[in-house]
Amino acid sequence: MTIEYDRIVRTSLSRQVAESIRAAILDGRLGVDQRLPDEIELARRFKVSRPTVREALKRLAAQNLIRSQRGPSGGTFVDLPSLESVSRTIEGATTLLIGMGAFSVEEIVLSRMETETLACRLAAANRTQRDLDAMEAEIAVEREATLSDEGFCASDVRFHRAVVDATANGPLKLMMYTVIESFIPITNMIIVEDRERRRAAESHARITQAIAARDGEGAAALMRRHLEGMRGILEQALAQRAARFASTTEDALTASGAGASTPRLLDGLG
Amino acid sequence: MTIEYDRIVRTSLSRQVAESIRAAILDGRLGVDQRLPDEIELARRFKVSRPTVREALKRLAAQNLIRSQRGPSGGTFVDLPSLESVSRTIEGATTLLIGMGAFSVEEIVLSRMETETLACRLAAANRTQRDLDAMEAEIAVEREATLSDEGFCASDVRFHRAVVDATANGPLKLMMYTVIESFIPITNMIIVEDRERRRAAESHARITQAIAARDGEGAAALMRRHLEGMRGILEQALAQRAARFASTTEDALTASGAGASTPRLLDGLG
DNA sequence: CCATGGAAAAGGTATGACAAATATAAGTTT
DNA sequence: AAACTTATATTTGTCATACCTTTTCCATGG
Numbered sequence: 001m002t003i004e005y006d007r008i009v010r011t012s013l014s015r016q017v018a019e020s021i022r023a024a025i026l027d028g029r030l031g032v033d034q035r036l037p038d039e040i041e042l043a044r045r046f047k048v049s050r051p052t053v054r055e056a057l058k059r060l061a062a063q064n065l066i067r068s069q070r071g072p073s074g075g076t077f078v079d080l081p082s083l084e085s086v087s088r089t090i091e092g093a094t095t096l097l098i099g100m101g102a103f104s105v106e107e108i109v110l111s112r113m114e115t116e117t118l119a120c121r122l123a124a125a126n127r128t129q130r131d132l133d134a135m136e137a138e139i140a141v142e143r144e145a146t147l148s149d150e151g152f153c154a155s156d157v158r159f160h161r162a163v164v165d166a167t168a169n170g171p172l173k174l175m176m177y178t179v180i181e182s183f184i185p186i187t188n189m190i191i192v193e194d195r196e197r198r199r200a201a202e203s204h205a206r207i208t209q210a211i212a213a214r215d216g217e218g219a220a221a222l223m224r225r226h227l228e229g230m231r232g233i234l235e236q237a238l239a240q241r242a243a244r245f246a247s248t249t250e251d252a253l254t255a256s257g258a259g260a261s262t263p264r265l266l267d268g269l270g
Numbered sequence: 271m272t273i274e275y276d277r278i279v280r281t282s283l284s285r286q287v288a289e290s291i292r293a294a295i296l297d298g299r300l301g302v303d304q305r306l307p308d309e310i311e312l313a314r315r316f317k318v319s320r321p322t323v324r325e326a327l328k329r330l331a332a333q334n335l336i337r338s339q340r341g342p343s344g345g346t347f348v349d350l351p352s353l354e355s356v357s358r359t360i361e362g363a364t365t366l367l368i369g370m371g372a373f374s375v376e377e378i379v380l381s382r383m384e385t386e387t388l389a390c391r392l393a394a395a396n397r398t399q400r401d402l403d404a405m406e407a408e409i410a411v412e413r414e415a416t417l418s419d420e421g422f423c424a425s426d427v428r429f430h431r432a433v434v435d436a437t438a439n440g441p442l443k444l445m446m447y448t449v450i451e452s453f454i455p456i457t458n459m460i461i462v463e464d465r466e467r468r469r470a471a472e473s474h475a476r477i478t479q480a481i482a483a484r485d486g487e488g489a490a491a492l493m494r495r496h497l498e499g500m501r502g503i504l505e506q507a508l509a510q511r512a513a514r515f516a517s518t519t520e521d522a523l524t525a526s527g528a529g530a531s532t533p534r535l536l537d538g539l540g
Numbered sequence: 541c542c543a544t545g546g547a548a549a550a551g552g553t554a555t556g557a558c559a560a561a562t563a564t565a566a567g568t569t570t
Numbered sequence: 571a572a573a574c575t576t577a578t579a580t581t582t583g584t585c586a587t588a589c590c591t592t593t594t595c596c597a598t599g600g
Contacts, residue, residue, distance in 0.1 A: 012552065014328065026365065038581060049554045051321050054583085055328045058284065062332035063362065071562030072580040080370055086363040092333065093356040094444065095296065100350055103440040111441035114388055122384070170373040171381035174364065175445045282583065308550060319585045324552085341593030342549040 017046050017056035025065055025078055036066070036076040064089060083174060090174070091181040109231045115176055116160065116227065117220035120207065123166035124216035131166035135159060135208045142201040145194075152197055157181065159204050163223075166211065199229065287316050287326035295335055295348055306336070306346040334359060353440065357447040364452040375505045383497045385446055386430065387490035390477065393436035394486035401436035405429060405478045412471040415464075422467055427451065429474050433493075436481065469499065 024030045036042065042053045057076060060066045064086070067079040081089075097103065123131070138159040142152060157180060164176045203226040210219035281289075294300045306312065309327070313320045327346060330336045334356070337349040351359075367373065393401070408429040412422060427450055434446045473496040480489035 014552085018332075026369070028369070032370070040581085051324075051555090052553060054321075055325055055552095058325045058328045059332040062288075062329040063359075065366075068582060069562085070560070070580090070582040072578095073563055074561080074581050076582085080366055081363065083367065083372065086367055089363050090360050090448070093351065093359050096335075096350055097353065097356055097440075097444070099296065099298070100302070102353065107440050107442075111439050111445070114392070114442070115385075115445070118384055118388060169381050170367075170377050171449055172377075172384070174367070175381070175385070175448055178360070178445050178448065179441055284583085310550090321586090322584060325583095338551065339593085340549090340551045340591070343594060344550050344592085346551085 013046075013048050014052050014055035014059065017042075017048060017053060018059040020046070021056065022060060022063075022065060025080075030078050032078055032080045034078050036078070038075055083170065087174060087177040087181065090178045094178050094181075105231065105235045108234065109227060112179060113224050113227045115179060116163070117223050119164045119167050119172070119176060120211065120219035120223045121216035122169060122172070123163050124211045124214050124219050126168040127166040127211050128168075131162060132208065132212050134162040134165070135204070135211070138162060139201055139204050139208065142197065142204065156200065156204075163207070163211070196233070200226070203229070283316075283318050284322050284325035284329065287312075287318060287323060288329040290316070291326065292330060292333075292335060295350075300348050302348055302350045304348050306348070308345055353444060357444060357451065360444070360448045361451040364448050368452050375501065378504060379497060379501045382449060383494055385449065386433070386497065387493050389434050389437050389442070389446060390481065390489035390493045391486035392439060392442070393433050394481045394484050394489050396438040397436040397481050398438075401432060402478065402482050404432040404435070405474070405481070408432060409471055409474050409478065412467065412474065426470065433477070433481070466503070470496070473499070 021030075021036070030036070037045065039050050039053050039057070043050045046053065057066060057068070061068065064079060064081045066076050068074070068076045098108070138155050141147065141155045142159070147155070160180045161177065164173050164180070167173065203222065207219050207222045207226065210216075210222055291300075291306070300306070307315065309320050309323050312323045316323065327336060327338070331338065334349060334351040336346050338344070338346045368378070408425045411417065411425045412429070417425070430450050431447065434443050434450070437443070473492065477489050477492045477496065480486075480492055
C-alpha cells in the first residue's frame, strides 16, 4: 500500500510568489497602474522574507509587468506593457535563437519574403502620408555616403518597420517586429559595400513608390526581389556569427582588474 | 558655466549586473550549458552583495536565460532557450496586450486570416505525413461530443499550430505561435455551441484534405472562410474580457486568513 | 561489492540594518 | 502672503551575515 504523502513543494518560494502576483495581473485582479502593497507588507502577506519578495518582483520586472519607484507615494505598480516593450522582449528572445543558429538561412529568407510581401500588400491599401514620409526619411538617410555601417543597417531596419507600420495592423506589427528586429545584431557585423548600399536604397525607393501608388502587388514583387538580393549577405553574416559562437573561451567573466577608474560597475567581464 | 559632473548611474545595480551577464551570453562569451561562477564569486567580481547578484540572476531566470541547481556540481548555467520556451515567453507578453484590448477585433481577425492563409500555402508545399496525422488527430478529438469547452478550444489551438508546423519554417512558426497561442485565454471563456463545434471540426477536416492534396490555394480559401466564421465568436469573447478588466476591485491581494492548512504558500490573494 | 551515512558545496531563505530617493509638510525668509 | 528651504517620513535599493535545504561524493562498514 502506498501512502499519500504531502505534496512537497519543489519550486522556489520567490517563483511561487512571482507566479501568484503574475496570475493576479493576468486575471485582471490587479489593474494597470495599480499600486501593490509595499515589499514589507507583501512579505507579511505571503509569509516570506523581504529578499524573497524582492526576487519575485525582479522576475516580474524582467517581464515588464511591474515598475518600481522609491520614495513616499512610490512603490511597485502594475505596468502593462506597451507594444514597444513587448516588442523588445520578443526581440531579445528571438535574437538568441537566431544567434545560436537555430534557423537556417533559407528559412529566414523565406519567412521574411512571405511576411514582408504580405505587409506590402496591406501597406499599399492602408498607408497614410505619414507612413510614406517615414519611409522616405529613411531612404534619404541611406543615401548619405558618410553613413556608418551600423547606421545604414539601423536605417534599413527602420525602413522595413515603417512598411509594417503602414499596414495599420497591431498584431501583425508585433509579429513582424520579431523577425525584422532580430536581424539587427547579425546584419550589423557585415560590411555593406557601397554598391550594395546604393542598390538597397534604390529598392526601398521603388517599393515606397509602389506603396504610394496603392500598387500592392507591385510593391510585393519588388520586396521579394529586394530580399532575394539580401540572401547572400545574410549567409555571410550567419557564418561569421556561428564561427564566433564555436570558439567560446573558457573564462568569459574574468574581472578586468582595473576597476578604480570606472564609477562602479560596467566591468566585470573580460 | 556648467560643470561636467560625473555621469550618475541611474539604473539599479542588479539591473546592471543582469545586463552585463546578459550581454556576455548574447555575445557568445558564455556558451550554452556553461557554468557561471557561484553567487559569492559573482558578488566579488561585480563588487556587489550576494542578494544583489541574486536579484540579477532572477531577472535572467525570468527570461529563461539561465537555470540554477543546488548542491556541489550545481550552480548557475547558461540555458539557451528552445523554440518552445521562447514561444511561451512571447505568448505571455502578447496575452497581456490582447487582454487589455490593445487590438481591435478587426485587426486580430485580419492578421490571423492573412498569416494563416499564408501558412496554408506553405504547408501544402512542405507537409509530411506526420503533419497530416497530427492534424487529423486533433480533428478526431474535436468530433468527440463529450469534450469540455476548454478541451475543444485547446484542440483548436493545436490544430492551427499543426498547420503552422507543417510549413517547416522555424521563424514563421515562432511568429505565428505568438498570435495563435495568445488567443487561448480568450477563446477559453466562450461557450462554444455544439453546432459551432461541428462546423469548426468540418472546416478543419476540409483544410486538412486540401493540404494533403497539395492544394495550397484551396486550403488558404477554406482557412479564410473558417476564420471569417470565428469573427463573431471573438467579438463576444473580447467584450466579455474587457468588461472584466473594467471592474477591477481595489484590494486584490488580500491575504486569505486561513493559511495553516496549506503547506506554505499558494494563498495570499483573494 | 554494495549500501549507508556523513561531510562539503552551492543555491535558497531569513534578519536586520543602513543608504538613497522623493513626496509631503512644516518652517523660514523675502 | 508667497516662495523658497528644510525637515521628515515612506518606500525601494543595497549590504552583511547567518542558517537552512538540497545534492554530490567519498569514506566507512556491512
